[in-house]
Amino acid sequence: MARKNLIVSARVLLVGGLLIWIWLGRGPTEAPGIHHVDADADTPPAAVARVDRHNLGSTLSLAGEFKPFQNVDVHAKVAGYIRQIYVDVGDRVKEGQTIAVLEVPELAAQLTGAEAAVRAAQEQVRKAQGDLQRAKSSHAAAHSAYTRLKQAADSRAGLVAQQEVDDSEAKDLETEGQTASAEAEIAAAKQQLEMAQANQKQYAAMAGYTRIVAPFAGVITNRYADTGALIAAGTSSSTQAIPVVRLAETSKLRLVLPVPESVAGQIHLGDPVKVRVQALDQEIEGRVSRFADSLDRQTRTMETEIDFDNRSGRLIPGMYTETRLSLREKKNALTIPLEAISRNGEEATVLAVNADNIVEERKVRLGLEDSTRVEVLSGLNEGERVIIGNRGEYHSGEKIKPKDVSSGAAKTGSER
Numbered sequence: 001m002a003r004k005n006l007i008v009s010a011r012v013l014l015v016g017g018l019l020i021w022i023w024l025g026r027g028p029t030e031a032p033g034i035h036h037v038d039a040d041a042d043t044p045p046a047a048v049a050r051v052d053r054h055n056l057g058s059t060l061s062l063a064g065e066f067k068p069f070q071n072v073d074v075h076a077k078v079a080g081y082i083r084q085i086y087v088d089v090g091d092r093v094k095e096g097q098t099i100a101v102l103e104v105p106e107l108a109a110q111l112t113g114a115e116a117a118v119r120a121a122q123e124q125v126r127k128a129q130g131d132l133q134r135a136k137s138s139h140a141a142a143h144s145a146y147t148r149l150k151q152a153a154d155s156r157a158g159l160v161a162q163q164e165v166d167d168s169e170a171k172d173l174e175t176e177g178q179t180a181s182a183e184a185e186i187a188a189a190k191q192q193l194e195m196a197q198a199n200q201k202q203y204a205a206m207a208g209y210t211r212i213v214a215p216f217a218g219v220i221t222n223r224y225a226d227t228g229a230l231i232a233a234g235t236s237s238s239t240q241a242i243p244v245v246r247l248a249e250t251s252k253l254r255l256v257l258p259v260p261e262s263v264a265g266q267i268h269l270g271d272p273v274k275v276r277v278q279a280l281d282q283e284i285e286g287r288v289s290r291f292a293d294s295l296d297r298q299t300r301t302m303e304t305e306i307d308f309d310n311r312s313g314r315l316i317p318g319m320y321t322e323t324r325l326s327l328r329e330k331k332n333a334l335t336i337p338l339e340a341i342s343r344n345g346e347e348a349t350v351l352a353v354n355a356d357n358i359v360e361e362r363k364v365r366l367g368l369e370d371s372t373r374v375e376v377l378s379g380l381n382e383g384e385r386v387i388i389g390n391r392g393e394y395h396s397g398e399k400i401k402p403k404d405v406s407s408g409a410a411k412t413g414s415e416r
Contacts, residue, residue, distance in 0.1 A: 044401065053382065058326070065319060066254070066319045071246070074247055079233040080103055091220045095215070102209075118200050121197075149164060218251075259304045276322045286308055291303065304325075333375040334382055348365070352384055353386070
């Protein structure tokens with residue numbers, strides 16, 4: 001009986017051990033109703049970039065066109081017929097070179113009359129000078145005679161009749177008055193001469209305007225009149241006076257750029273400029289020469305100009321350009337990609353990732369930025385990581401699985 005119980009106990013133990021072995025030998029996924037959860041499967045991946053140092057340069061791309069340094073319509077000062085015109089479109093002229101000569105007959109007659117008036121006034125001055133000389137001589141003789149009679153009458157009473165003394169004194173006073181009158185006449189004659197000379201100079205100057213000259217060296221870009229055409233004087237805005245030619249200075253050109261209001265305050269004299277001339281497929285360099293320092297009320301832009309030497313003639317006024325204007329530059333600045341920044345008015349935040357891969361939202365103060373990166377003035381340290389791309393997928397305090405893309409392009413949310 002004892003032997004039978006022993007055998008039964010042994011079988012029970014064997015079956016129990018077998019069941020335990022089978023239970024322990026099943027994998028976790030094979031246990032009914034139990035599923036293993038991988039912790040990493042719930043941790044979202046995120047593209048991150050490190051806070052590191054770069055050279056930043058802020059540039060502005062603008063379209064512009066070349067204009068002549070000076071560009072004027074040359075008008076006639078006086079009205080007249082064109083007797084001869086010496087230039088045509090494309091001709092290069094020097095400063096002071098004669099462009100055209102006008103014929104103004106009435107002006108010539110006026111100048112002749114003014115010259116005759118000057119000669120007449122000069123004769124009047126000479127006549128007045130002669131009259132003055134005679135008056136002075138008569139006064140000197142009368143004064144001497146009166147002086148002698150006066151001395152004789154004073155030396156001995158009754159030697160000279162008092163009537164003679166009085167007559168001599170009257171003669172002296174009369175000649176003195178004649179001298180003063182002659183002096184007044186000569187002053188009036190000189191004034192008339194000055195007036196005649198002024199008129200002569202005026203007509204001579206107007207006659208000089210019949211010769212139209214180039215105010216500066218340049219090229220004739222338009223010719224409005226031909227020989228024999230009647231040209232009105234370009235001195236009144238109420239008349240539609242036709243110019244003779246248009247003259248442009250092309251040895252030096254202006255590149256005019258409309259700088260927007262947002263960056264107008266960053267423009268400085270001497271700022272470097274790189275200009276690509278599309279028509280020539282060339283890039284040239286220049287510097288800011290001047291700017292308006294005032295915004296256009298309609299376009300909200302500030303006109304900025306760059307001068308270019310064009311003595312070679314390779315640039316043509318009107319050529320369009322693509323201009324890159326360097327506004328500011330900073331070496332070895334602490335930067336992050338622009339994709340990491342979230343802006344709300346004046347405030348900016350980033351999602352930083354700490355050493356435990358936990359997301360932290362931080363406020364940052366930003367500085368200079370270019371087309372890809374922005375300077376961090378405070379809020380982050382060099383070497384820290386920030387999330388780039390679709391920030392809305394992540395929240396502060398959340399654990400992530402970072403993927404460093406600092407050396408490559410940032411991934412978008414669909415690419416992660």
